[in-house]
Amino acid sequence: MRLLKILFWLCLIIFVISLFVYTIQCIISAWWNILLIIIILLSLWWYKIRRKNQKSVWQGVIVIILSLLLLAWFLIPCIFGHFKDLEEEPETDTEMNHNQVLTDDEEGKEKEQQAEKEKEEQEEREKEQEQEQQACSNIRGNISSSGTKIYHVPSGQFYDKTVPEETFCTEAEAKSAGYRKSKL
Structure with a gap:
């Protein structure tokens, strides 16, 4: 007592x-x-x-x-x-770590959402660039075994058979890159 x-x-x-x-x-x-x-x-x-x-x-x-x-x-x-x-302070390191994990989790979710949004925007930009390249990549540049750079236009005889090392939108781009036009 x-x-x-x-x-x-x-x-x-x-x-x-x-x-x-x-x-x-x-x-x-x-x-x-x-x-x-x-x-x-x-x-x-x-x-x-x-x-x-x-x-x-x-x-x-x-x-x-x-x-x-x-x-x-x-x-x-x-x-x-x-x-x-005083009442809200964690009593043990485990609780403190748990509370920190919860806080980090909330911040992590926000960062993940932001990262996903940025990733989607990046993918959208890449798709647009790819579509632009496909739309204008109609000139195929090929390097022969002897090292000669030749470009093929869609109306050319070997256009469909050519596996391009480079593609170009215009003939001027191909010429400035050192390619010459295919004779056939």
Whole structure:
């Protein structure tokens, strides 16, 4: 029973210390929190002076209450966020790796989709280029065993029998590549 009380008080002390630390972190994390603390301190000082002089202090009390409410508005979600982060942290390396794999998996799926899209676009461009080449690749260039470069046009006698080393769209291209026109 005594051990249970010690554990309870130990847990409570750890909670209060962590709450204090997270509160300080949250206050420092944003300039408006610091501004609200300054307003509260100035209002307390003003309240103390007014009370000494036995004057009305309601304006100071209202300013202090509003500042505290605003500060709570900003700090409470921040503090609970720190505690929530503690709960969500993976307990083991396996869980951490699993969570990383899930994140990587989502990123990987996006990258895969983008890669597939790029691949499809590339294939489409290649098809278009191939169609253009087929449409204009009607001149066949052949290199004979002696090294002579000869090109054949569709109306030529050996056009159908020629297995081309190169193809050209125009006769000018074939001539500029060093080929001469077939005599037959």
